Amino acid sequence: MDLSKNTAFLKTYSLIAIGVALFMLFVFPTQNNVCAGPASAPSSCDPVYMESLESRAWLEGEREIIQNQNYIVKPDSVLEYTCWDRALIDVTAGPIAAIFSDEWRGVTAPPPMLAQLEASVLPHAIGYLGANFLHEFGGGTWVGSGGAAPFSASGNPCTVMRDTWFLAKSENFIPDPAIDGFYTFFEYIGMPDPRIYPTPSPGPGAEAWIENMLIGYNIESLLGRPPNDFPDGYPFRDPLEIDFIELIRPRLIPGVCTPPVPTGVTVFTSAPAGEEGYPDGICTNPGCTYVGEACI
Secondary structure, three states: OOHHHHHHHHHHHHHHHHHHHHHHHHHOOOOOOOOOOOOOOOOOOOHHHHHHHHHHHHHHHHHHHHHHHHHOOOOOOHHHHOOHHHHHHHHHOOOOHHHHOOHHHOOOOOOHHHHHHHHHOHHHHHHHHHHHOOOOOHHHOOOOOOOOOOOOOOOOHHHHHHHHHHHHHHOOOOOOOOOOOOOOHHHHHOOOOOOOOOOOOOOOOHHHHHHHHHHHOOOOOEOOEOOOOOOOOOOOHHHHHHHHHHHHHHHHOOOOOOOOEEEEEEEOOOOHHHOOOEEEEEOOOOOOOEEOOEEO
């Protein structure tokens, strides 16, 4: 065999093959998606269903916020509890003032420390308290709420901290049925916001409750109004309702034994009658037991 001739033939054939491939590449350019697989299927997520989940979460969250803010009232000022203004004047500007003031020089009208505190500290403290705690003790819950009476002046007003603590322990919740209770979503539509201490809250409003109930519960209308985004009701409500009524609800009725749900498992027993086995199943209705091939 002449190897040189075979080698020359292979080289010539290779050059011809490469040339044909380059020619085909330029004449028929490769498409970007030649090797791509089939197009992705559209998303299986129903955006309307997602809106329903969001609205239900809003209902649950808003009710919890309202109830927490209704039960946990705004705290009072510790400055008020401790009679801070009296301590400032009677103690700081009194006995302690002699240590730092120049009263020993005979300047006694008015005492320098008292004048300085009243001019530099008290106006700011009063402004702060008035802007942030302009309500009765207990966040205002003890005024007109059927609970304890408001605090009254006494010979020793610095007992207010003790009195406040006693009342706070005695009144765990506001003893007023009109504002103290765990309400349904529907009740929030027709009632004012229960958060009235220390000042009334406008709340989200009836329209917000209605709209989120429509979407969250997937119902066609509420109080004569359909959802804003779906004037004809939800497009998937009817088939879901039909499936539930016809397929799901019958399997949940206690004592009404519907056909079992097969598991695909064959059960064999040690008894002679069970040598061939029987299909296993589950009974979904409460009070029903799977025996053999039926629920009884």
